[in-house]
Amino acid sequence: MTGDLVVLANPEAGRGRHKDLFPALLDRLAEAERPVRLLDARTREEAQAACHAAVAGGAGALVAVGGDGTVHLALQAVAGTDVPFGAVPAGTGNDFAVETGVPSEPLAAAAAIADAVKAGRTRPVDLARLTGADGGQMWYGAVLAAGFDAVVNERANRMRWPRGPRRYDLAILIEVVRLKPRRYVLRLDGEEQRIDAVLLAVGNCASYGGGIRIVPSADPTDGVLDVVLGNVNRTTLIKLKGKTYEGTHVDHPQVHTYRARTVEIEGEGITTYVDGERAYPLPVTITAVPGAVRLLT
Template identity: 75%
Template sequence: MLAVTADDHSSTGPVAVLANPTAGRGRHRGLLPALLERLATAGRPVELLTAGTPAEAEAACHAAVACGAGALIAVGGDGTVHRALQAVAGTAVPFGPVPAGTGNDFAADSGFPADPLGAVEVIAAALREGRTRPVDLARMTGTDGGDRWYGAVLAAGFDAIVNERANRMRWPRGPRRYDLAILIELARLRPRRYTLRLDGEVHELDAVLVAVGNGASYGGGMRICPDADPTDGLLDVVVGGRFDRRTLMRVKPRIYQGTHVTHPLVRSYRARTVELAAEGITTYADGERSLDLPVRITAVPGAVRLLR
């Protein structure tokens, strides 16, 4: 992967910063002044975006880019990154993720330090030197023709179903709600019929787990697509077949090391374009509620320029 020099991006506009103070249950909230101070060492004006909701955050990012921001920085987890990517994808505006959330998979898979201050140092140095590196993104298109982008993984199986269940629950609050959603959906576990079209080749299969990765990880370090490379112009598709409850719970811990792909019920594919269809599934991309199936997903080489 080649670095892009200052000649490729000469903007001197302000550095826009989207910060999520609740990311990672607020454990890095007090770091924001120090992060902004270190960004300012790049010699560019720094503007903190204001937003009260995820939708407002995404709108603020779009507005910043439209108004000439010279770079966009997201301080938070994968959800914050996901919102920011919608604004910079396919543009020349450089992007920097500062990992400050519960899950920081896009930043980790893109080679940024896990420490927020360390990541900001890398970003500030890249700003000073006018250096960016192109990284692929995945572009989703739904039945209405609307597009969404993601940087890490699209979940369209058991994990997406659990997220959907947890988001509908009003009790309990916090992580226990997700744990309860897992128990409920495990009791209802059944393989679903999927249609996969990989660069035009059709696969009909029954599955419990389905993931389409631009990067390797989701859920805070679970290497669901362990061989995915966000610079190869391809998407990795990992499918877990007709698992029963006991087998799924035995295999699930192996996802953290990526060794689940050796299980006989797991299949892996690679393609530039993935069309995915199933009944009653709402996908989750970068951990965020996304499009209902069916969707078309395309790897877009160099869709974002990272400040590293």
């Protein structure tokens, strides 16, 4: 493994709770005995461009220090390439890192990455490739939401008040009151079904949102995607919310699970979210890509 160890970092991830650890994290990464280069990026657009430029310029590896949003940006550059990738979980939600076996403690994760770089050790991990109606593509590592959670995210992002987590809580309340099933056309490896649902998620990994195991059977090394959908009423949805952290919501008779290599979703009025980031409006196609990223661990 040659070239610099390039780092994309978001010190403010997780509301800055690991900000003081940042110098120590860089020191741990330097134990890889490779030059460590911190990317200078103040916006998402700059971060995206810097990651792509680093990979195109011969980076030895790319490391994301932050939460799922930071990981998501970095994955767009390394997916489908031979450039190894490392994730240091330092955000509010660290689902991709946790679900792929990265140590949950940031310093331990950085030390594991440094050791893997020195040893030239990587392992293949699957990603999902998302294609929009206009042909645009992006990659995601954890979960795509196309049901109630996507609608909540979209409402929360439109709201200007209140600030902080309460805005998301208010968005949930509004959408619970307005809850109604939506009609989807779902194709699983080409097999079509028309369904009404309020829950719809497609997972490469099991969890999103900081440990919500919405697609508990998903495994990022098995080469397929897992789909969870459910058509439940308002009362049942509220009851199932607490069960999603254990993944036991899928035991409910109105919640169904499927597996496929390619998932196509059509529907009206839904903008999808992947790894917590706003993605494409429906219709979309999601494809499992085995071994799309080489993980340092």
